[in-house]
Every structure is written in structure tokens, then in C-alpha cells.
Amino acid sequence: MEMMNVKQLTKKYGSTNVLKGINLTIYQGEVFGFVGHNGAGKSTLIHILTDIVNKSGGSFEILGIPDQHMNQVKKRVGVMPDISNLYENMKGIDFLRYMGELSLANSSKEYYLSLMRDVGLEGAEWKKIKSYSFGMKKKISIAQALLGNPELIILDEPTSGLDPESAIEIRNMITELQKSGKTIFLTSHNLDEIEKICDRVGILSEGVIKKLGTPRELKIAANESKEAIGLIIRTKPVLTADHISQISDDLDINISFLHTKKDYTFLKVTSEDGLPQLSKKIMESGILLYEVKMEEQSLEEVFMNTKEE
Amino acid sequence: MTQVLKREFIDAFKSVRSILILLFITYVSYQSAKFFDQNQDMINQFAEESGIGTGALYTAAIAFVVLIFGFLFVFAISHDLINREIEMKTIRLLVTKTSRIQIVLGKFLGVLLFWVVTISISFAIISLITGAWFLKDYVQTMIFLFYIISFVLFISTIISKTKLTMFIGIFLGIVLPIIGLIAVYSDKWYFIPFKYLLPYNYLEGSIVMTFIPLVIGVCFISISIMLLNRKDF
Numbered sequence: 001m002e003m004m005n006v007k008q009l010t011k012k013y014g015s016t017n018v019l020k021g022i023n024l025t026i027y028q029g030e031v032f033g034f035v036g037h038n039g040a041g042k043s044t045l046i047h048i049l050t051d052i053v054n055k056s057g058g059s060f061e062i063l064g065i066p067d068q069h070m071n072q073v074k075k076r077v078g079v080m081p082d083i084s085n086l087y088e089n090m091k092g093i094d095f096l097r098y099m100g101e102l103s104l105a106n107s108s109k110e111y112y113l114s115l116m117r118d119v120g121l122e123g124a125e126w127k128k129i130k131s132y133s134f135g136m137k138k139k140i141s142i143a144q145a146l147l148g149n150p151e152l153i154i155l156d157e158p159t160s161g162l163d164p165e166s167a168i169e170i171r172n173m174i175t176e177l178q179k180s181g182k183t184i185f186l187t188s189h190n191l192d193e194i195e196k197i198c199d200r201v202g203i204l205s206e207g208v209i210k211k212l213g214t215p216r217e218l219k220i221a222a223n224e225s226k227e228a229i230g231l232i233i234r235t236k237p238v239l240t241a242d243h244i245s246q247i248s249d250d251l252d253i254n255i256s257f258l259h260t261k262k263d264y265t266f267l268k269v270t271s272e273d274g275l276p277q278l279s280k281k282i283m284e285s286g287i288l289l290y291e292v293k294m295e296e297q298s299l300e301e302v303f304m305n306t307k308e309e
Numbered sequence: 310m311t312q313v314l315k316r317e318f319i320d321a322f323k324s325v326r327s328i329l330i331l332l333f334i335t336y337v338s339y340q341s342a343k344f345f346d347q348n349q350d351m352i353n354q355f356a357e358e359s360g361i362g363t364g365a366l367y368t369a370a371i372a373f374v375v376l377i378f379g380f381l382f383v384f385a386i387s388h389d390l391i392n393r394e395i396e397m398k399t400i401r402l403l404v405t406k407t408s409r410i411q412i413v414l415g416k417f418l419g420v421l422l423f424w425v426v427t428i429s430i431s432f433a434i435i436s437l438i439t440g441a442w443f444l445k446d447y448v449q450t451m452i453f454l455f456y457i458i459s460f461v462l463f464i465s466t467i468i469s470k471t472k473l474t475m476f477i478g479i480f481l482g483i484v485l486p487i488i489g490l491i492a493v494y495s496d497k498w499y500f501i502p503f504k505y506l507l508p509y510n511y512l513e514g515s516i517v518m519t520f521i522p523l524v525i526g527v528c529f530i531s532i533s534i535m536l537l538n539r540k541d542f
Contacts (some may be wrong), residue, residue, distance in 0.1 A: 050405045053541040075347040079405035085398045101312040102406035144402070 001028040003152050003183045004049070004066075009058035011044050018044045020207035021058065026152075031178050033198030034187045034302060040204045042187040043082075045257040046156050049185075050079045063151060075103055078150035080158060083137040088130035092140055093122060095129055096147065100121060103148040119143040135166035142170065146177075151176060155186040159193060170196055181259055189297045201299070203306045209304045217301050222297040222305060228256075230273075230295025231267040239265040247281045263290075310411040310418075313403070317390075317419025327386045331427045334374055338431035342438040343371030367439055368446040371431050376449050378508070380485045383457045384478030387420045389471040390462055391537065398473050400542050413534050417462050424454045442472065452523050456508045459526035459533075466533040 004026040011019040016274040020043045026032050036042045047058060051070050059066065062225035065073040087095050096112040116125050119139040124132065124159065129140065145153055155258075158174070159167040174184055174197055187195050194201055195215045203218075211218055233239060241257040244267065248255040253274035258266040269275070275292065282289050295306075321327050345352050345367050352366055365372075391413070394400040428450055436442045438523050461478070468474050489507035492500040504510045508522035 047401075047541075051409075052401045052404055054539065074406060074408075077405075081401045081405060082398070085401040087397075087399055087402075098312065098316060099402065099406060100404070 001029050002026070002061075004060065004062050004185065006045075006049075006060040007058055009045070009060055011041070011048060011053065012056040019048075019056075022207075022209060022234055023203075024202060024209060024212075026183060027182060028183050029178065030199040031174060031184045031186070033194035033201045034185070035189070035191060036187075036200060036205060037206035038306065040060065041207050042204055044155055045080070045155055045204070046079075046124040046185075046187060048079070049080065050154060052081060058094065065191070075148055078145035078147065080141045080145040080153075080155045082156055083134070083141050083145055086129050087138060087140060089128060091126050091128055092116060092132070093125040094267055095140065096144060099144040100147045115143050115146060119146075119173065135162050137251050138162060138166070138170065142173065150182070152183045155181055160189060167193070183192045186263065191303055195299045205305055205306050218302045219297050219299060222302045224267065228268040228270055229272055232271050232291075232293045232295060233265045233267065233282070233289070234263045234291035235265065236283060236290070237262065238263055239282070239287065243285070243287070247278065247285060250283065251277055253278070266295075310407070310415040310504040311410055313407070314419040314422065317416050318422045321386060321420065321423040322426070324386060327423065330386065330431070334371065335430050335434065336373055336428055337370045337456070339434050339438075339439050342367055342435040346438050354449075361452055365446060367435050368383055368432070368450070369441050371428065371450060371530025372446065375407075375453055376490075376512075377486050378482075379453060379457050379480030380460075381479070383424070384464075384474075384482045386423070387458065387461050387465070387472040388478035389465060390416050390420060391533070392469050392471050392474055395540075395542060399542065404542065409537050411531065411535050413466075413537055416529060417458060419453065420458050420462075422460050424458065425451065425526070428454065429443070452519060452526075453508050456522035456526040456529075459529035462531050463529040470513075482531050494505075 002022070006022050006024040007279070008020055009309070010017065022041075024046060027060075034042050041067065044053060048055045049062065051074070055067065061067070062070070062073050063076055070073065085197060087098070090098065093109070093112055093116065096115060097109075100112060101107055113125060116245040119142055121136060121139050122138065124136055125168075129137065132140065138161075142155065146153065155174075159170050162170065171193060174186070178184060178197075179232055185197075197214065200212070201216055201218060202209045238260050240260070244255055244257045244265075253272050254270045255278070256268040257269060260266070269278075273296065275294075279289060279292055332435070356366060389396075392411075394403060396439065397460050400412070407415075428447070458491035464477065465474055468477065485507060486509075488500070489501050492504040492507060493510050494506075506525065508525070511521045513516045
């Protein structure tokens with residue numbers, strides 16, 4: 001089921017085109033990660049989808065409701081815009097109550113207290129938000145996004161600026177939310193995080209989605225487009241440039257020796273087709289072969305390449 | 310909308326400025342009603358000579374305070390009604406939860422309710438002393454305040470800096486009553502727009518005229534909603 005469907009969405013600020021025709025579909029139960037460098041338009045897209053900013057063109061539907069009637073869908077979507085948007089002078093519990101009542105959510109005190117406990121803010125309920133640490137502000141911001149048990153949760157950089165422990169807590173929370181059937185749309189600068197928790201990723205660059213797919217798909221596609229494949233081989237004794245030149249003579253592929261490190265030899269090959277033959281040759285030459293591994297492009301490299309394209 | 314209204318209303322009572330204004334208006338109403346009650350012969354004679362009803366005399370103090378200080382008082386409490394949320398970016402949270410029109414109406418009605426309570430306390434005091442509720446003056450005062458609050462809402466929507474609205478609020482709070490009252494009695498061409506746009510001219514007219522500030526106020530609210538709907542936060 002489609003939870004969000006974006007068609008040719010554009011946003012102009014003066015003469016600057018921030019979004020140049022975004023097309024995107026988010027499906028029920030998935031965690032979708034949106035990455036892009038600063039100023040790529042990630043936050044602008046989230047702001048349009050959450051009625052913070054008006055679109056310039058195109059259209060979108062959330063939970064089957066067209067953007068012209070977005071007010072009808074607000075109660076069913078949880079949004080964490082930015083921690084700088086909090087009512088700093090309110091106590092944590094009062095803030096949640098105010099936000100909850102706006103969402104027409106369950107308004108019992110116990111509900112808000114349990115929500116604060118769930119996000120790890122036990123003991124901070126009666127403290128003013130301005131006294132919260134950065135991590136606590138992120139957590140209460142997420143808590144307000146969960147009010148009213150929304151079907152779709154939109155999180156704008158939920159872990160940015162957090163210490164590793166808090167970031168892991170929030171990542172676990174996102175995973176738990178997905179397990180409970182929620183659909184999550186998030187932006188992040190942390191590509192490791194995106195790779196760990198997201199089912200699909202969109203890479204936004206210069207106002208358009210340049211790449212879209214599962215992290216695995218993106219990495220495979222990036223590898224396929226490469227002219228040479230990196231190869232890491234662990235042998236005893238370690239392979240030298242001489243070994244490689246002897247072995248490669250009878251092979252159909254071109255092999256270049258790069259360097260060695262401990263027991264590992266780093267090579268570049270033009271095609272993966274000759275790898276079984278290469279392994280066989282190594283073993284026949286009396287060298288003990290322990291491991292052959294193709295060097296994969298990380299999501300980070302995929303992102304960097306997208307930026308350069 | 311009710312939550313925004315409730316919060317705005319409660320917050321109004323938390324501010325020192327609004328408590329002082331409430332106490333000031335209540336005190337003036339009480340003292341004037343007590344004075345007129347103790348000098349009823351003078352009131353009756355004055356009412357007879359001037360043709361003004363005794364009710365208007367009893368409520369004259371409230372009318373005076375609202376006519377002269379109304380803009381200043383409302384600006385003092387609510388100059389940042391909308392732009393405070395924009396400046397603090399908390400509007401970003403609000404718009405994800407409820408519609409922009411409900412935010413504007415909730416805020417407007419919250420402030421209006423504060424003034425309804427404040428003015429009602431004053432009229433209740435006069436009513437206790439005189440034994441009568443002066444409905445026409447009450448409605449007229451409320452329509453006047455409706456106009457002022459909607460005007461303040463409009464200013465707070467078109468100017469995004471709270472410091473600027475505070476400064477402009479003080480300026481307009483002093484200047485508008487002066488211009489408004491002069492415009493009522495002046496035929497100079499440059500006062501004509503103020504005569505018809507400000508609420509002072511409609512105080513001494515037919516019942517229909519009394520409601521014109523209400524219509525202008527609704528226009529201010531509608532424009533504010535329209536502007537806010539088009540705004541990016």
C-alpha cells in the first residue's frame with residue numbers, strides 16, 4: 001500500500017530551484033531514508049510534505065489524501081521537524097499534553113507519562129524543556145511525533161548531533177516502530193545509519209533524486225558501473241607482484257597488483273568472470289588461499305559519486 | 310483550535326502586563342460606578358441635559374479606557390500573537406498538528422476571550438452597584454475590542470519581528486486613537502480614510518453602523534489567514 005506518493009514536486013525560492021521535480025513513492029511498513037548534502041533540499045521536501053512550506057508545483061498524496069486536503073491527514077502523520085522548534089519554557093509533560101491535544105490524541109496524563117518513559121525521558125517529565133540536554137530534546141521531539149499513534153512518521157535528522165549511545169537508542173526505537181507496523185520517512189547525514197535501518201534510500205542532489213533503491217541495490221549498481229573491480233586476497237605466503245604477473249599470463253582478465261597489507265593482497269581486475277580461474281591458478285602454484293573478497297562500494301562512496309555526477 | 314485558544318487565554322493571564330491592565334480597568338470601573346452611584350442627582354441632571362442615557366454615563370469610564378488606551382493595551386499584551394510562533398519556529402510544530410486557519414482563529418479567540426472576561430468583570434461590577442446590565446454599551450465595547458484585536462492580529466501576521474511589532478504597537482497605540490478621534494470630527498481629505506477604517510466613527514451611529522467595525526475586523530482576520538496560508542515557515 002502506498003503511504004506517500006510524490007509527483008513532480010518543485011519548490012522555488014526566488015529564482016533558485018531547490019526542488020526540481022521530485023518523484024517518490026513510500027510503501028507501508030518501510031523505513032525510507034533520504035540523504036543529500038547540505039542544501040540539497042531534504043528539509044525543504046520534508047517541510048512541504050508537512051505543510052511547513054508551500055510547494056511551487058507538482059503534487060503529492062499522503063495516506064491517499066491529496067495535498068490540497070492535507071489538514072485531514074495531519075492527525076495520522078507524526079512529524080519531528082527540528083529540535084529548535086520546541087516550546088522551551090514548557091515542562092516536558094505539558095508540552096506533550098499541548099501537542100497531544102492538538103492531535104486529538106488520548107489526553108490522559110498516564111498516556112503522556114508512558115510515552116516519555118518509552119523514549120527514555122523518565123524523571124524529566126516535570127522539568128522545563130530548556131533545561132534538557134540536546135539528546136533529551138531530540139527524544140521529546142520524537143515523542144511528540146508519536147502522539148496519537150500515527151501511521152506515518154516523518155523524522156528530520158533524528159540522530160544528528162547525538163552521542164553514539166543516544167543515537168543507538170533512537171535507531172533501536174525506529175526499528176521497534178517499524179516492527180509495530182509504522183512507516184518511517186527520515187533524513188540523515190549518517191550513511192552508516194541509513195544503511196543499517198533503512199529498507200530503501202533516496203539520494204537527493206541538486207534538487208532531484210539521483211538514486212533510489214535498497215542500500216544493497218545502490219551498491220551493486222555502483223559496482224557494476226565501475227571499470228575495474230577491487231579484489232582482496234588472503235594467502236600464505238602473501239602474494240607479490242611477481243606472483244601475480246606469473247599467474248595472470250594465462251588468464252583472460254587483466255589483473256593489476258596494487259599493494260599488500262599483512263596477509264592481504266589488493267588487486268584490481270577488469271571483470272569478475274575470471275575469478276574462479278584466478279583462484280584455481282593461485283592454489284595450483286602451491287600458495288595457500290584462505291579468502292577472496294570483492295571490494296564493494298560503500299554507501300558513502302555511492303553518495304560521493306552521486307554528488308560528483 | 311480549542312487547544313490554541315485555551316493556551317492563548319491561559320497565557321494571557323500569566324503575564325504581569327495583562328494582570329495589571331485587568332486590575333486597572335476593574336479599578337477604574339469600580340471607582341467610577343461608585344462615584345456615579347453616590348452622585349445620582351448629578352447623573353440624572355447631566356443625562357437629562359445632554360440627552361445621553363444614564364447607562365452610558367455609568368459605563369463612560371470603561372468606554373474612555375477602551376477608546377483611548379484600547380489599542381495600546383491590546384498591543385501591549387498581544388503584539389506578538391502570531392510572529393512569536395514564527396520567530397521561535399514553534400509554528401513549525403503547530404502546522405504539522407492542525408490547520409493554519411485554526412491556529413489563527415484559536416489565537417484570535419483566545420485573546421478575545423481574555424478581553425471578554427476583563428470587560429465582563431467591569432460591567433458586572435457596575436451591574437452590582439447600579440442593579441442594571443448596560444447591554445448596548447457592553448456590545449459596543451466588545452465590538453470595538455474585536456476590531457482592535459483583529460487589527461493587532463493582522464499587524465502580527467504581516468510583520469515577522471516581535472521587537473518591531475512591540476515598537477510599532479506602542480506607536481500605533483498612541484497615534485491611532487488620536488487620529489481616529491480627530492477624523493470623526495474633521496472634514497480634511499487626509500483624514501477621510503481613517504474616518505472609515507478606524508472604529509471611532511461608528512460609535513455614534515445607527516445599530517447597523519455599530520456593527521461595521523465587526524465587518525472590518527473580519528476582513529483583517531481573513532487577510533491574516535490568507536497571508537499565513539501563503540507563508541513558508
